[in-house]
Amino acid sequence: MLTLEGVQVNFGGVQALKSASFSVAEGESIGLVGPNGAGKTTLFNVISGVVRPTAGRLDFRGTSLLKLPEWKRARLGIGRSFQIPRPFGHCTVRENLLVAQRFGAGKKDPRRIDEILDILNLRDKADRDATTELALTEHKALEVGKALATEPSLLLLDEVLAGLETSSKRAFMERLAAVRDRYRLAMVIIEHDIATIAALCPRVLVLNFGQIIADGSPDAVFRDPDVIRSYTGETTLAEAS
Amino acid sequence: MNRILLIAALVAAYVGVPLLFGGNAYVLGLIVAALTIAGVAVAWALLGNLGGMVSFGHAAFFGVGSYTSAVLAMKLGVPVFAAMLLGGVGAAVSSIAMLPALRLRGPYFALAILAYAHIFQILATEMTPVTGGAGGLLSIPRFPKVLGLDFGEKLGGYLIVLTIVVLAALAYDAIRRSTWGLALKAMHDTEVATRVVGVPSTHLKAAMLVLSAFITGLVGAFNAHFISFLDPDYAFSSGWTVLPIAAAIFGGYRTVWGPVVGALSIYLVDQLLFKPILPHGHQMILGVLLCAMILFSPGGLMPALRRRPVKENRHAHA
Numbered sequence: 001m002l003t004l005e006g007v008q009v010n011f012g013g014v015q016a017l018k019s020a021s022f023s024v025a026e027g028e029s030i031g032l033v034g035p036n037g038a039g040k041t042t043l044f045n046v047i048s049g050v051v052r053p054t055a056g057r058l059d060f061r062g063t064s065l066l067k068l069p070e071w072k073r074a075r076l077g078i079g080r081s082f083q084i085p086r087p088f089g090h091c092t093v094r095e096n097l098l099v100a101q102r103f104g105a106g107k108k109d110p111r112r113i114d115e116i117l118d119i120l121n122l123r124d125k126a127d128r129d130a131t132t133e134l135a136l137t138e139h140k141a142l143e144v145g146k147a148l149a150t151e152p153s154l155l156l157l158d159e160v161l162a163g164l165e166t167s168s169k170r171a172f173m174e175r176l177a178a179v180r181d182r183y184r185l186a187m188v189i190i191e192h193d194i195a196t197i198a199a200l201c202p203r204v205l206v207l208n209f210g211q212i213i214a215d216g217s218p219d220a221v222f223r224d225p226d227v228i229r230s231y232t233g234e235t236t237l238a239e240a241s
Numbered sequence: 242m243n244r245i246l247l248i249a250a251l252v253a254a255y256v257g258v259p260l261l262f263g264g265n266a267y268v269l270g271l272i273v274a275a276l277t278i279a280g281v282a283v284a285w286a287l288l289g290n291l292g293g294m295v296s297f298g299h300a301a302f303f304g305v306g307s308y309t310s311a312v313l314a315m316k317l318g319v320p321v322f323a324a325m326l327l328g329g330v331g332a333a334v335s336s337i338a339m340l341p342a343l344r345l346r347g348p349y350f351a352l353a354i355l356a357y358a359h360i361f362q363i364l365a366t367e368m369t370p371v372t373g374g375a376g377g378l379l380s381i382p383r384f385p386k387v388l389g390l391d392f393g394e395k396l397g398g399y400l401i402v403l404t405i406v407v408l409a410a411l412a413y414d415a416i417r418r419s420t421w422g423l424a425l426k427a428m429h430d431t432e433v434a435t436r437v438v439g440v441p442s443t444h445l446k447a448a449m450l451v452l453s454a455f456i457t458g459l460v461g462a463f464n465a466h467f468i469s470f471l472d473p474d475y476a477f478s479s480g481w482t483v484l485p486i487a488a489a490i491f492g493g494y495r496t497v498w499g500p501v502v503g504a505l506s507i508y509l510v511d512q513l514l515f516k517p518i519l520p521h522g523h524q525m526i527l528g529v530l531l532c533a534m535i536l537f538s539p540g541g542l543m544p545a546l547r548r549r550p551v552k553e554n555r556h557a558h559a
Contacts, residue, residue: 050437098420104439
């Protein structure tokens with residue numbers, strides 16, 4: 001459904017992504033890992049339209065995304081969360097989802113909103129102020145909820161489990177799996193916790209210094225010497241280039 | 242605003258004011274002037290509160306609306322009511338030139354729109370064959386008599402501007418309550434987060450700018466036919482930006498009716514109370530009042546009035 005070919009992003013003199021190429025099939029779950037600064041969030045920004053690539057091809061279900069703004073990509077079926085939750089100010093949790101559903105999915109379906117609230121365990125917080133009255137786990141859940149309300153076919157989740165304690169993380173993982181199975185979504189998940197990735201995703205991509213250095217099953221990828229070296233810091237900038 | 246209170250206020254405005262002040266041209270003229278400011282204040286608050294944009298350039302829309310309507314009526318013989326509507330359309334079209342400024346945020350947008358406003362004033366001054374240049378336009382056609390009511394007189398003018406202000410406030414309220422309003426509210430803190438869920442944020446902001454310009458232009462067009470005279474310094478005066486902003490802030494720009502209440506309060510109190518006491522410099526008292534309002538009730542008069550019953554209840558329980 002999603003194909004990236006030779007995607008490059010330069011921020012001035014810094015090459016954040018260099019020739020990233022991979023594809024995502026319908027219903028596939030992929031873990032995207034890599035050290036800090038590897039370009040993971042930049043990759044999500046490119047797919048969702050927040051950042052325009054300097055070069056490369058980007059197709060979603062046969063449509064080139066390159067000239068489409070973020071809101072058109074959302075309407076095509078690409079949903080995303082942000083690493084730092086960005087709830088809509090002065091809006092309740094339900095209103096956050098309503099905005100996403102009305103504009104992203106182009107409809108008003110209160111039953112679907114209730115379903116999302118139930119799956120993400122947010123039903124009793126539905127009428128709370130999304131900015132000031134939620135705990136971290138709930139903010140993370142709302143990020144996923146907003147993306148789900150747009151009725152995506154591809155969900156990009158940027159460290160939605162980061163900062164959560166072990167028990168919350170486990171519960172959240174179960175919810176993510178339920179979401180994926182309920183809506184038959186393709187998902188790409190950025191996550192540092194290797195066990196979490198291995199449990200949720202049969203395929204893992206490793207990004208380092210803006211390029212994909214490994215692509216395969218969690219077992220194979222996490223035994224790959226290049227991946228181990230990138231995590232232990234033995235890959236230098238000179239090597240990577 | 243409570244629905245019953247709103248209906249009572251509308252009955253008072255459409256029936257009570259004409260009965261009480263219909264024969265007092267001076268007071269009615271002041272009320273018309275206050276409502277003219279109120280119309281611009283509602284348009285300004287709509288852009289600020291819903292679109293999240295602070296404009297220092299609404300005088301441009303006011304001036305463009307005035308000139309469009311006056312020129313259409315004088316040079317092309319367009320009926321005055323139709324010309325007034327087209328004045329609003331003219332201002333809305335002029336706002337399209339300001340769309341590139343939507344990329345800017347905060348003070349940068351405010352300054353850009355101020356610069357745009359100045360461009361239109363220069364155009365009105367230089368396009369002498371059409372606008373009359375610095376000398377302006379004299380004897381602009383007044384509103385006609387319809388069904389025995391002379392809309393060219395003070396009472397007719399009052400009913401026209403009142404209707405414009407009421408319709409503008411109702412439109413503002415309808416948008417605020419809609420999913421568009423919700424999306425606009427959501428955009429204030431995090432525009433990119435709304436775009437990735439499908440909100441065409443720039444389009445929505447542009448729509449608010451165009452609507453705000455239309456309302457302001459309509460009020461400007463009304464004013465041109467009501468006073469029957471225009472020149473660039475008057476039509477594009479910074480007063481058409483500053484007074485509505487002061488009114489909206491005084492009344493409560495985050496409420497729908499706050500700008501209307503603010504405009505009526507500050508203008509009428511200033512003209513009827515402060516001006517006779519201090520003919521020169523009476524605006525100073527207004528400035529002090531505005532500062533006091535910002536200090537003690539930053540939300541403005543309407544939120545302060547709403548808070549009062551809560552306090553009384555608290556005392557009652559104590």
